[in-house]
Amino acid sequence: MHDNLLQLINIHKSFPGVKALTGANLNVRAGRVMALIGENGAGKSTLMKVLTGIYSKDDGEIIYLGNKVNFKGPKSSQEAGIGIIHQELNLIPQLTIAENIFLGREFTNKFGCIDWKKTYDQADKLLAELHLTYDSRKLISELSIGEQQMVEIAKVLSFNSKVIIMDEPTDALTETETASLFEVIRKLKQQNCGIVYISHRLKEIFEICDDVTVLRDGQFIGEKTVAELDENSLIEMMVGRKLEEQYPRISKERGGVTLQVKNLSGAGVNNISFNLHEGEILGVSGLMGAGRTELMKMIYGANPAKSGSIILKGKTIKTNSPSDGLNHGIVYISEDRKRDGLILGMSVKDNMSLNALNNFVNQFGKLQLKNEQKSVDDFVGLFNIKTPSINQIIGLLSGGNQQKVAIAKGLMMRPSILILDEPTRGVDVGAKKEIYQLINQFKQQGLSVILVSSDMPEVLGMSDRILVIYEGTVTGEFSIRDATQEKLMAAAVGKAQEKVNVAK
Numbered sequence: 001m002h003d004n005l006l007q008l009i010n011i012h013k014s015f016p017g018v019k020a021l022t023g024a025n026l027n028v029r030a031g032r033v034m035a036l037i038g039e040n041g042a043g044k045s046t047l048m049k050v051l052t053g054i055y056s057k058d059d060g061e062i063i064y065l066g067n068k069v070n071f072k073g074p075k076s077s078q079e080a081g082i083g084i085i086h087q088e089l090n091l092i093p094q095l096t097i098a099e100n101i102f103l104g105r106e107f108t109n110k111f112g113c114i115d116w117k118k119t120y121d122q123a124d125k126l127l128a129e130l131h132l133t134y135d136s137r138k139l140i141s142e143l144s145i146g147e148q149q150m151v152e153i154a155k156v157l158s159f160n161s162k163v164i165i166m167d168e169p170t171d172a173l174t175e176t177e178t179a180s181l182f183e184v185i186r187k188l189k190q191q192n193c194g195i196v197y198i199s200h201r202l203k204e205i206f207e208i209c210d211d212v213t214v215l216r217d218g219q220f221i222g223e224k225t226v227a228e229l230d231e232n233s234l235i236e237m238m239v240g241r242k243l244e245e246q247y248p249r250i251s252k253e254r255g256g257v258t259l260q261v262k263n264l265s266g267a268g269v270n271n272i273s274f275n276l277h278e279g280e281i282l283g284v285s286g287l288m289g290a291g292r293t294e295l296m297k298m299i300y301g302a303n304p305a306k307s308g309s310i311i312l313k314g315k316t317i318k319t320n321s322p323s324d325g326l327n328h329g330i331v332y333i334s335e336d337r338k339r340d341g342l343i344l345g346m347s348v349k350d351n352m353s354l355n356a357l358n359n360f361v362n363q364f365g366k367l368q369l370k371n372e373q374k375s376v377d378d379f380v381g382l383f384n385i386k387t388p389s390i391n392q393i394i395g396l397l398s399g400g401n402q403q404k405v406a407i408a409k410g411l412m413m414r415p416s417i418l419i420l421d422e423p424t425r426g427v428d429v430g431a432k433k434e435i436y437q438l439i440n441q442f443k444q445q446g447l448s449v450i451l452v453s454s455d456m457p458e459v460l461g462m463s464d465r466i467l468v469i470y471e472g473t474v475t476g477e478f479s480i481r482d483a484t485q486e487k488l489m490a491a492a493v494g495k496a497q498e499k500v501n502v503a504k
Protein backbone atom coordinates (compact mmCIF):
# COMPACT_ATOMS: atom_id res chain seq x y z
CA MET A 1 0.00 0.00 0.00
CA HIS A 2 1.14 3.53 -0.66
CA ASP A 3 0.79 6.31 1.85
CA ASN A 4 -2.25 8.42 1.20
CA LEU A 5 -1.03 12.01 1.28
CA LEU A 6 -4.29 13.61 0.30
CA GLN A 7 -7.90 12.59 -0.13
CA LEU A 8 -10.74 14.64 -1.60
CA ILE A 9 -14.01 12.96 -0.76
CA ASN A 10 -17.42 13.57 -2.30
CA ILE A 11 -16.79 17.22 -3.19
CA HIS A 12 -19.70 19.34 -4.39
CA LYS A 13 -19.48 22.82 -5.88
CA SER A 14 -22.07 24.88 -7.75
CA PHE A 15 -21.87 28.23 -9.49
CA PRO A 16 -25.00 30.16 -10.47
CA GLY A 17 -26.62 27.96 -13.10
CA VAL A 18 -23.77 25.39 -13.18
CA LYS A 19 -23.16 22.32 -11.03
CA ALA A 20 -19.42 22.10 -11.55
CA LEU A 21 -18.79 19.23 -9.11
CA THR A 22 -21.30 16.68 -7.87
CA GLY A 23 -19.48 14.10 -5.80
CA ALA A 24 -15.87 14.26 -6.99
CA ASN A 25 -13.12 12.16 -5.35
CA LEU A 26 -9.36 12.19 -5.68
CA ASN A 27 -6.56 10.32 -3.89
CA VAL A 28 -2.94 11.39 -4.01
CA ARG A 29 -0.34 8.88 -2.82
CA ALA A 30 3.30 9.35 -1.89
CA GLY A 31 5.71 8.49 -4.69
CA ARG A 32 2.99 8.20 -7.31
CA VAL A 33 1.60 10.33 -10.12
CA MET A 34 -2.19 10.59 -10.30
CA ALA A 35 -3.61 11.67 -13.65
CA LEU A 36 -6.77 13.73 -13.37
CA ILE A 37 -8.64 13.57 -16.64
CA GLY A 38 -12.02 14.34 -18.15
CA GLU A 39 -13.61 16.20 -21.01
CA ASN A 40 -13.56 19.99 -21.21
CA GLY A 41 -15.72 21.34 -18.43
CA ALA A 42 -15.65 18.08 -16.45
CA GLY A 43 -14.57 19.97 -13.34
CA LYS A 44 -10.82 19.27 -13.08
CA SER A 45 -9.71 22.85 -12.53
CA THR A 46 -12.61 23.55 -10.18
CA LEU A 47 -11.62 20.56 -8.04
CA MET A 48 -8.06 21.89 -7.77
CA LYS A 49 -9.36 25.35 -6.91
CA VAL A 50 -11.53 23.86 -4.16
CA LEU A 51 -8.49 22.00 -2.84
CA THR A 52 -6.28 25.08 -2.74
CA GLY A 53 -9.00 27.23 -1.19
CA ILE A 54 -9.60 29.53 -4.17
CA TYR A 55 -13.22 28.30 -4.09
CA SER A 56 -15.01 27.14 -0.97
CA LYS A 57 -16.76 23.80 -1.38
CA ASP A 58 -20.51 23.30 -0.86
CA ASP A 59 -20.01 19.84 0.59
CA GLY A 60 -17.39 17.08 1.03
CA GLU A 61 -14.15 16.52 2.93
CA ILE A 62 -10.47 17.14 2.34
CA ILE A 63 -8.02 15.03 4.32
CA TYR A 64 -4.35 16.01 4.13
CA LEU A 65 -1.64 14.05 5.96
CA GLY A 66 -4.35 12.38 8.06
CA ASN A 67 -6.11 15.60 9.13
CA LYS A 68 -9.30 17.23 7.94
CA VAL A 69 -8.37 20.56 6.35
CA ASN A 70 -10.00 23.60 4.78
CA PHE A 71 -7.48 25.90 3.18
CA LYS A 72 -8.43 29.56 3.10
CA GLY A 73 -6.54 30.34 -0.08
CA PRO A 74 -3.54 29.37 -2.19
CA LYS A 75 -1.13 30.94 0.30
CA SER A 76 -2.24 28.67 3.14
CA SER A 77 -2.35 25.53 0.99
CA GLN A 78 1.11 26.38 -0.37
CA GLU A 79 2.54 26.86 3.09
CA ALA A 80 1.07 23.51 4.10
CA GLY A 81 2.96 21.86 1.24
CA ILE A 82 0.47 21.72 -1.64
CA GLY A 83 2.00 23.41 -4.66
CA ILE A 84 0.20 24.14 -7.89
CA ILE A 85 1.67 24.97 -11.25
CA HIS A 86 -1.00 26.69 -13.31
CA GLN A 87 -1.27 26.78 -17.06
CA GLU A 88 -0.91 30.53 -16.93
CA LEU A 89 2.42 31.18 -15.31
CA ASN A 90 2.41 33.64 -12.45
CA LEU A 91 5.96 34.95 -12.54
CA ILE A 92 6.96 38.61 -12.68
CA PRO A 93 8.98 39.11 -15.89
CA GLN A 94 10.96 42.14 -14.66
CA LEU A 95 12.38 40.29 -11.64
CA THR A 96 15.16 37.73 -11.49
CA ILE A 97 14.63 34.01 -11.07
CA ALA A 98 15.68 34.15 -7.40
CA GLU A 99 13.49 37.18 -6.66
CA ASN A 100 10.52 35.31 -8.12
CA ILE A 101 11.21 32.11 -6.21
CA PHE A 102 11.56 33.83 -2.83
CA LEU A 103 9.16 36.73 -3.43
CA GLY A 104 7.96 37.96 -0.04
CA ARG A 105 10.14 35.35 1.74
CA GLU A 106 13.60 36.72 0.98
CA PHE A 107 16.33 35.77 3.46
CA THR A 108 17.36 38.58 5.78
CA ASN A 109 20.60 39.22 7.64
CA LYS A 110 20.99 40.21 11.27
CA PHE A 111 20.31 43.87 10.40
CA GLY A 112 16.94 42.96 8.89
CA CYS A 113 18.12 43.70 5.36
CA ILE A 114 17.64 41.26 2.49
CA ASP A 115 20.57 38.85 2.32
CA TRP A 116 20.90 38.76 -1.45
CA LYS A 117 23.86 36.42 -1.43
CA LYS A 118 21.94 33.79 0.48
CA THR A 119 18.79 34.34 -1.60
CA TYR A 120 20.72 33.82 -4.84
CA ASP A 121 22.74 30.90 -3.42
CA GLN A 122 19.59 29.11 -2.31
CA ALA A 123 17.91 29.75 -5.65
CA ASP A 124 20.98 28.44 -7.51
CA LYS A 125 20.86 25.34 -5.35
CA LEU A 126 17.22 24.73 -6.24
CA LEU A 127 17.96 25.19 -9.94
CA ALA A 128 20.87 22.77 -9.71
CA GLU A 129 18.61 20.16 -8.12
CA LEU A 130 16.50 20.38 -11.27
CA HIS A 131 19.64 20.13 -13.43
CA LEU A 132 19.08 23.65 -14.72
CA THR A 133 22.22 25.40 -15.77
CA TYR A 134 21.08 29.02 -15.86
CA ASP A 135 22.01 31.61 -13.24
CA SER A 136 19.29 32.64 -10.78
CA ARG A 137 20.25 36.29 -11.46
CA LYS A 138 18.73 36.01 -14.92
CA LEU A 139 15.49 37.92 -15.54
CA ILE A 140 12.32 35.87 -16.07
CA SER A 141 11.66 37.83 -19.28
CA GLU A 142 14.81 36.28 -20.78
CA LEU A 143 13.53 32.72 -20.31
CA SER A 144 11.46 30.57 -22.65
CA ILE A 145 8.02 29.44 -21.48
CA GLY A 146 9.46 26.02 -20.71
CA GLU A 147 12.27 27.51 -18.65
CA GLN A 148 9.75 29.66 -16.79
CA GLN A 149 7.76 26.57 -16.01
CA MET A 150 10.89 25.03 -14.49
CA VAL A 151 11.25 28.12 -12.31
CA GLU A 152 7.66 27.61 -11.13
CA ILE A 153 8.62 24.07 -10.21
CA ALA A 154 11.70 25.29 -8.35
CA LYS A 155 9.45 27.71 -6.48
CA VAL A 156 7.04 24.94 -5.52
CA LEU A 157 9.98 22.82 -4.33
CA SER A 158 11.27 25.70 -2.22
CA PHE A 159 8.15 25.32 -0.08
CA ASN A 160 9.08 21.67 0.51
CA SER A 161 5.83 20.72 -1.16
CA LYS A 162 4.53 17.21 -0.58
CA VAL A 163 1.77 17.39 -3.17
CA ILE A 164 2.41 19.03 -6.52
CA ILE A 165 -0.37 19.75 -8.97
CA MET A 166 0.50 20.29 -12.62
CA ASP A 167 -2.27 21.67 -14.83
CA GLU A 168 -1.57 20.88 -18.51
CA PRO A 169 2.15 21.38 -17.88
CA THR A 170 3.46 20.39 -21.30
CA ASP A 171 1.14 22.60 -23.34
CA ALA A 172 3.77 25.20 -24.09
CA LEU A 173 6.83 22.97 -23.86
CA THR A 174 9.11 21.72 -26.60
CA GLU A 175 9.88 18.01 -26.77
CA THR A 176 13.20 18.48 -24.99
CA GLU A 177 11.59 20.55 -22.27
CA THR A 178 8.88 17.91 -21.85
CA ALA A 179 11.55 15.24 -21.47
CA SER A 180 13.28 17.23 -18.73
CA LEU A 181 9.96 17.88 -16.99
CA PHE A 182 9.38 14.12 -16.92
CA GLU A 183 12.85 13.65 -15.44
CA VAL A 184 11.91 16.09 -12.69
CA ILE A 185 8.65 14.24 -12.05
CA ARG A 186 10.54 10.95 -11.68
CA LYS A 187 12.86 12.63 -9.21
CA LEU A 188 9.96 14.03 -7.22
CA LYS A 189 8.48 10.53 -7.04
CA GLN A 190 11.73 9.24 -5.57
CA GLN A 191 11.50 11.96 -2.94
CA ASN A 192 8.04 10.56 -2.07
CA CYS A 193 6.09 13.55 -3.33
CA GLY A 194 2.62 12.91 -4.69
CA ILE A 195 1.77 14.48 -8.03
CA VAL A 196 -1.53 15.37 -9.67
CA TYR A 197 -1.12 15.52 -13.43
CA ILE A 198 -3.90 17.16 -15.48
CA SER A 199 -3.60 16.63 -19.22
CA HIS A 200 -5.56 15.91 -22.38
CA ARG A 201 -2.55 14.21 -23.92
CA LEU A 202 -3.29 10.57 -23.37
CA LYS A 203 0.15 9.46 -24.51
CA GLU A 204 1.75 11.38 -21.65
CA ILE A 205 -0.55 9.74 -19.16
CA PHE A 206 0.70 6.33 -20.18
CA GLU A 207 4.27 7.57 -20.07
CA ILE A 208 4.45 9.35 -16.73
CA CYS A 209 1.40 8.55 -14.57
CA ASP A 210 0.77 5.60 -12.24
CA ASP A 211 -2.94 6.01 -11.55
CA VAL A 212 -5.84 7.74 -13.25
CA THR A 213 -8.93 9.46 -11.86
CA VAL A 214 -11.68 10.24 -14.34
CA LEU A 215 -14.30 12.98 -13.92
CA ARG A 216 -17.31 13.38 -16.18
CA ASP A 217 -19.82 16.24 -15.79
CA GLY A 218 -18.48 16.95 -12.31
CA GLN A 219 -18.88 13.36 -11.16
CA PHE A 220 -16.29 10.83 -10.11
CA ILE A 221 -16.35 8.05 -12.72
CA GLY A 222 -13.56 5.91 -11.34
CA GLU A 223 -9.95 5.43 -10.30
CA LYS A 224 -7.73 2.86 -11.97
CA THR A 225 -4.05 2.11 -12.27
CA VAL A 226 -2.54 2.99 -15.63
CA ALA A 227 -1.50 -0.65 -16.01
CA GLU A 228 -5.18 -1.68 -16.11
CA LEU A 229 -5.99 0.68 -18.99
CA ASP A 230 -5.31 1.22 -22.65
CA GLU A 231 -6.09 4.33 -24.70
CA ASN A 232 -9.50 3.06 -25.81
CA SER A 233 -10.73 2.08 -22.36
CA LEU A 234 -9.52 5.41 -20.98
CA ILE A 235 -11.41 7.35 -23.67
CA GLU A 236 -14.50 5.29 -22.96
CA MET A 237 -14.30 6.23 -19.28
CA MET A 238 -13.90 9.89 -20.18
CA VAL A 239 -16.64 10.29 -22.74
CA GLY A 240 -18.96 7.52 -21.58
CA ARG A 241 -19.03 5.83 -24.95
CA LYS A 242 -16.70 4.19 -27.43
CA LEU A 243 -15.09 6.67 -29.77
CA GLU A 244 -14.58 5.25 -33.21
CA GLU A 245 -12.10 6.53 -35.76
CA GLN A 246 -10.64 9.72 -34.29
CA TYR A 247 -9.91 11.32 -37.66
CA PRO A 248 -13.03 11.40 -39.83
CA ARG A 249 -11.23 12.03 -43.13
CA ILE A 250 -13.38 12.85 -46.14
CA SER A 251 -12.05 12.60 -49.64
CA LYS A 252 -12.92 15.41 -51.94
CA GLU A 253 -11.59 16.39 -55.31
CA ARG A 254 -9.69 19.61 -54.63
CA GLY A 255 -10.49 22.72 -56.67
CA GLY A 256 -8.29 25.40 -58.22
CA VAL A 257 -5.50 27.27 -56.46
CA THR A 258 -6.83 29.86 -54.01
CA LEU A 259 -3.61 31.01 -52.42
CA GLN A 260 -0.07 31.20 -53.76
CA VAL A 261 2.76 32.09 -51.45
CA LYS A 262 5.90 32.94 -53.41
CA ASN A 263 9.40 33.31 -51.98
CA LEU A 264 8.14 34.83 -48.76
CA SER A 265 10.85 36.03 -46.36
CA GLY A 266 10.89 38.03 -43.15
CA ALA A 267 11.55 37.48 -39.45
CA GLY A 268 11.76 33.72 -38.87
CA VAL A 269 10.73 32.91 -42.46
CA ASN A 270 13.20 32.22 -45.23
CA ASN A 271 12.09 32.05 -48.85
CA ILE A 272 8.95 29.95 -48.45
CA SER A 273 6.69 29.08 -51.39
CA PHE A 274 3.57 26.92 -51.56
CA ASN A 275 0.10 26.72 -53.08
CA LEU A 276 -3.21 26.09 -51.37
CA HIS A 277 -6.26 24.78 -53.20
CA GLU A 278 -9.98 25.16 -52.80
CA GLY A 279 -11.43 22.43 -50.59
CA GLU A 280 -8.00 21.35 -49.39
CA ILE A 281 -6.55 20.92 -45.93
CA LEU A 282 -2.85 21.71 -45.98
CA GLY A 283 -1.09 20.48 -42.85
CA VAL A 284 1.92 22.46 -41.67
CA SER A 285 4.13 20.40 -39.44
CA GLY A 286 7.37 21.11 -37.64
CA LEU A 287 8.76 21.53 -34.18
CA MET A 288 7.89 24.42 -31.93
CA GLY A 289 9.91 27.47 -32.89
CA ALA A 290 10.38 26.31 -36.51
CA GLY A 291 8.77 29.47 -37.88
CA ARG A 292 5.30 28.13 -38.62
CA THR A 293 3.43 30.76 -36.61
CA GLU A 294 5.67 33.51 -38.04
CA LEU A 295 4.80 32.34 -41.57
CA MET A 296 1.07 32.37 -40.82
CA LYS A 297 1.30 35.81 -39.22
CA MET A 298 2.98 37.11 -42.38
CA ILE A 299 0.23 35.68 -44.57
CA TYR A 300 -2.63 37.28 -42.68
CA GLY A 301 -0.85 40.55 -41.99
CA ALA A 302 0.28 40.53 -38.36
CA ASN A 303 4.00 40.33 -39.21
CA PRO A 304 5.60 42.26 -42.07
CA ALA A 305 7.19 40.39 -44.97
CA LYS A 306 10.56 41.63 -46.26
CA SER A 307 10.16 40.12 -49.70
CA GLY A 308 8.05 37.72 -51.71
CA SER A 309 4.40 37.80 -52.67
CA ILE A 310 1.00 36.52 -51.65
CA ILE A 311 -1.43 35.86 -54.47
CA LEU A 312 -5.08 35.30 -53.61
CA LYS A 313 -7.33 33.94 -56.35
CA GLY A 314 -4.91 35.21 -59.01
CA LYS A 315 -4.42 38.70 -57.56
CA THR A 316 -1.39 39.86 -55.62
CA ILE A 317 -2.50 41.19 -52.25
CA LYS A 318 -0.76 43.21 -49.59
CA THR A 319 -1.50 42.24 -46.02
CA ASN A 320 -0.01 44.96 -43.86
CA SER A 321 -2.28 44.41 -40.89
CA PRO A 322 -4.60 41.67 -39.61
CA SER A 323 -7.59 43.69 -40.77
CA ASP A 324 -6.18 43.56 -44.33
CA GLY A 325 -6.07 39.78 -43.96
CA LEU A 326 -9.64 39.69 -42.69
CA ASN A 327 -10.87 41.92 -45.51
CA HIS A 328 -9.42 39.41 -47.97
CA GLY A 329 -11.21 36.56 -46.19
CA ILE A 330 -8.08 35.19 -44.50
CA VAL A 331 -8.90 34.23 -40.95
CA TYR A 332 -6.26 33.14 -38.45
CA ILE A 333 -7.12 31.41 -35.20
CA SER A 334 -4.20 31.93 -32.87
CA GLU A 335 -2.52 29.18 -30.87
CA ASP A 336 -2.63 31.62 -27.97
CA ARG A 337 -6.37 32.11 -27.91
CA LYS A 338 -6.44 33.56 -24.42
CA ARG A 339 -4.06 36.36 -25.28
CA ASP A 340 -4.85 37.02 -28.96
CA GLY A 341 -8.26 35.65 -29.65
CA LEU A 342 -10.82 36.21 -26.96
CA ILE A 343 -11.97 39.04 -24.72
CA LEU A 344 -12.38 37.24 -21.43
CA GLY A 345 -14.72 39.76 -19.83
CA MET A 346 -17.22 39.58 -22.70
CA SER A 347 -20.00 37.05 -23.24
CA VAL A 348 -19.83 33.90 -25.36
CA LYS A 349 -22.17 35.51 -27.89
CA ASP A 350 -20.27 38.79 -28.20
CA ASN A 351 -16.93 37.02 -28.52
CA MET A 352 -18.18 34.68 -31.18
CA SER A 353 -19.86 37.25 -33.40
CA LEU A 354 -17.44 40.15 -32.78
CA ASN A 355 -15.82 40.08 -36.23
CA ALA A 356 -18.83 38.74 -38.10
CA LEU A 357 -21.46 41.36 -37.27
CA ASN A 358 -21.62 42.43 -40.94
CA ASN A 359 -23.19 39.08 -41.70
CA PHE A 360 -26.15 39.93 -39.51
CA VAL A 361 -26.93 43.39 -40.85
CA ASN A 362 -30.06 43.92 -42.97
CA GLN A 363 -30.27 46.09 -46.09
CA PHE A 364 -30.81 49.18 -43.92
CA GLY A 365 -27.62 48.58 -42.00
CA LYS A 366 -29.43 47.46 -38.85
CA LEU A 367 -28.11 44.56 -36.80
CA GLN A 368 -30.54 41.65 -36.79
CA LEU A 369 -30.08 40.47 -33.23
CA LYS A 370 -32.26 37.41 -33.77
CA ASN A 371 -30.08 36.18 -36.64
CA GLU A 372 -26.94 36.80 -34.62
CA GLN A 373 -28.36 34.87 -31.69
CA LYS A 374 -29.48 31.99 -33.90
CA SER A 375 -26.09 31.70 -35.52
CA VAL A 376 -24.35 31.70 -32.12
CA ASP A 377 -26.85 29.10 -30.84
CA ASP A 378 -26.13 26.92 -33.89
CA PHE A 379 -22.38 27.00 -33.25
CA VAL A 380 -22.83 26.32 -29.54
CA GLY A 381 -24.85 23.25 -30.55
CA LEU A 382 -22.47 22.13 -33.32
CA PHE A 383 -19.43 22.38 -31.08
CA ASN A 384 -21.23 21.10 -28.01
CA ILE A 385 -19.99 24.12 -26.05
CA LYS A 386 -20.75 23.68 -22.36
CA THR A 387 -22.16 26.98 -21.16
CA PRO A 388 -25.27 27.78 -19.14
CA SER A 389 -26.23 30.40 -21.73
CA ILE A 390 -24.74 32.31 -24.66
CA ASN A 391 -24.67 35.36 -22.39
CA GLN A 392 -22.22 33.73 -19.97
CA ILE A 393 -18.94 35.65 -19.52
CA ILE A 394 -16.43 33.63 -21.51
CA GLY A 395 -13.73 33.84 -18.83
CA LEU A 396 -15.93 31.61 -16.68
CA LEU A 397 -15.99 28.74 -19.19
CA SER A 398 -13.48 25.90 -18.93
CA GLY A 399 -10.32 26.31 -21.02
CA GLY A 400 -11.38 23.79 -23.66
CA ASN A 401 -14.77 25.39 -24.11
CA GLN A 402 -13.13 28.78 -24.59
CA GLN A 403 -11.10 27.28 -27.42
CA LYS A 404 -14.20 25.95 -29.11
CA VAL A 405 -15.66 29.47 -29.04
CA ALA A 406 -12.45 30.84 -30.61
CA ILE A 407 -12.70 28.40 -33.51
CA ALA A 408 -16.42 29.05 -33.97
CA LYS A 409 -15.61 32.77 -34.06
CA GLY A 410 -13.26 32.17 -37.00
CA LEU A 411 -15.75 30.08 -38.91
CA MET A 412 -18.53 32.60 -38.34
CA MET A 413 -16.59 35.10 -40.45
CA ARG A 414 -17.18 32.79 -43.42
CA PRO A 415 -13.55 32.94 -44.51
CA SER A 416 -12.20 31.71 -47.83
CA ILE A 417 -8.94 30.75 -46.15
CA LEU A 418 -8.96 29.51 -42.60
CA ILE A 419 -5.64 29.20 -40.77
CA LEU A 420 -5.83 27.13 -37.61
CA ASP A 421 -2.74 27.27 -35.39
CA GLU A 422 -2.70 24.31 -32.97
CA PRO A 423 -6.52 24.23 -32.95
CA THR A 424 -6.95 21.31 -30.57
CA ARG A 425 -4.38 22.13 -27.91
CA GLY A 426 -6.06 21.69 -24.53
CA VAL A 427 -9.17 20.22 -26.17
CA ASP A 428 -10.41 16.81 -25.03
CA VAL A 429 -10.65 13.77 -27.33
CA GLY A 430 -14.42 13.97 -27.83
CA ALA A 431 -14.37 17.68 -28.64
CA LYS A 432 -11.39 17.20 -30.96
CA LYS A 433 -13.44 14.92 -33.11
CA GLU A 434 -16.29 17.44 -33.21
CA ILE A 435 -13.83 20.11 -34.35
CA TYR A 436 -12.43 17.79 -37.06
CA GLN A 437 -15.92 17.02 -38.32
CA LEU A 438 -16.70 20.69 -38.57
CA ILE A 439 -13.46 21.49 -40.41
CA ASN A 440 -14.33 18.70 -42.86
CA GLN A 441 -17.80 20.07 -43.35
CA PHE A 442 -16.32 23.43 -44.37
CA LYS A 443 -13.74 21.71 -46.56
CA GLN A 444 -16.61 19.97 -48.35
CA GLN A 445 -18.06 23.41 -49.07
CA GLY A 446 -14.79 24.52 -50.66
CA LEU A 447 -13.00 26.25 -47.77
CA SER A 448 -9.19 26.18 -47.97
CA VAL A 449 -7.69 25.27 -44.63
CA ILE A 450 -4.15 25.53 -43.29
CA LEU A 451 -3.74 23.33 -40.26
CA VAL A 452 -0.63 24.13 -38.21
CA SER A 453 -0.08 21.41 -35.66
CA SER A 454 2.66 19.73 -33.66
CA ASP A 455 0.41 16.75 -33.18
CA MET A 456 1.63 14.29 -35.84
CA PRO A 457 -1.37 11.92 -35.77
CA GLU A 458 -3.64 14.96 -36.18
CA VAL A 459 -1.70 16.31 -39.17
CA LEU A 460 -1.58 12.86 -40.75
CA GLY A 461 -5.22 12.16 -39.97
CA MET A 462 -6.70 15.39 -41.31
CA SER A 463 -4.50 16.83 -44.07
CA ASP A 464 -4.57 16.24 -47.81
CA ARG A 465 -1.01 17.45 -48.17
CA ILE A 466 1.67 18.30 -45.60
CA LEU A 467 4.46 20.88 -45.56
CA VAL A 468 7.21 20.54 -43.01
CA ILE A 469 9.02 23.65 -41.81
CA TYR A 470 12.42 23.71 -40.18
CA GLU A 471 14.28 26.89 -39.22
CA GLY A 472 12.03 29.02 -41.40
CA THR A 473 12.32 26.93 -44.58
CA VAL A 474 10.29 24.13 -46.14
CA THR A 475 12.22 20.88 -45.68
CA GLY A 476 9.55 18.50 -46.86
CA GLU A 477 6.32 18.38 -48.81
CA PHE A 478 4.31 15.19 -48.80
CA SER A 479 1.06 14.05 -50.32
CA ILE A 480 -0.97 12.23 -47.72
CA ARG A 481 -0.36 8.93 -49.54
CA ASP A 482 3.40 9.20 -49.00
CA ALA A 483 3.49 10.83 -45.59
CA THR A 484 4.54 8.85 -42.54
CA GLN A 485 5.35 9.94 -39.02
CA GLU A 486 9.03 9.04 -39.59
CA LYS A 487 9.30 11.12 -42.77
CA LEU A 488 7.66 14.12 -41.10
CA MET A 489 9.97 13.83 -38.11
CA ALA A 490 13.07 13.58 -40.29
CA ALA A 491 12.06 16.73 -42.16
CA ALA A 492 11.12 18.49 -38.91
CA VAL A 493 14.65 18.13 -37.60
CA GLY A 494 16.07 19.30 -40.90
CA LYS A 495 17.26 15.90 -42.10
CA ALA A 496 15.28 15.41 -45.30
CA GLN A 497 16.62 18.32 -47.29
CA GLU A 498 15.23 17.23 -50.66
CA LYS A 499 11.59 17.86 -51.31
CA VAL A 500 9.36 14.97 -52.19
CA ASN A 501 7.65 15.83 -55.43
CA VAL A 502 3.92 16.04 -55.30
CA ALA A 503 1.43 17.50 -57.72
CA LYS A 504 1.03 21.15 -56.90
Ligand SMILES: Nc1ncnc2c1ncn2[C@@H]1O[C@H](COP(=O)(O)OP(=O)(O)OP(=O)(O)O)[C@@H](O)[C@H]1O
Nearest residue numbers: 015020040041042043044045046396397398399400
Ligand atom coordinates in the same frame (compact mmCIF):
# COMPACT_ATOMS: atom_id res chain seq x y z
N1 LIG B 1 -16.16 30.91 -11.56
C1 LIG B 1 -17.05 30.21 -12.28
N2 LIG B 1 -18.29 30.69 -12.48
C2 LIG B 1 -19.19 30.00 -13.20
N3 LIG B 1 -18.96 28.78 -13.74
C3 LIG B 1 -17.75 28.25 -13.59
C4 LIG B 1 -16.71 28.93 -12.85
N4 LIG B 1 -15.61 28.15 -12.86
C5 LIG B 1 -15.92 27.04 -13.56
N5 LIG B 1 -17.21 27.10 -13.99
C6 LIG B 1 -17.92 26.05 -14.75
O1 LIG B 1 -17.72 24.81 -14.11
C7 LIG B 1 -17.59 23.75 -15.06
C8 LIG B 1 -16.29 22.99 -14.80
O2 LIG B 1 -15.20 23.78 -15.26
P1 LIG B 1 -13.66 23.41 -15.07
O3 LIG B 1 -12.87 24.61 -15.48
O4 LIG B 1 -13.45 22.88 -13.71
O5 LIG B 1 -13.49 22.24 -16.14
P2 LIG B 1 -12.17 21.46 -16.61
O6 LIG B 1 -12.44 20.02 -16.42
O7 LIG B 1 -10.98 22.04 -15.93
O8 LIG B 1 -12.16 21.77 -18.17
P3 LIG B 1 -10.95 22.00 -19.28
O9 LIG B 1 -10.39 20.68 -19.61
O10 LIG B 1 -11.69 22.57 -20.47
O11 LIG B 1 -9.97 22.98 -18.68
C9 LIG B 1 -17.68 24.40 -16.42
O12 LIG B 1 -19.00 24.25 -16.89
C10 LIG B 1 -17.36 25.85 -16.16
O13 LIG B 1 -17.98 26.68 -17.10
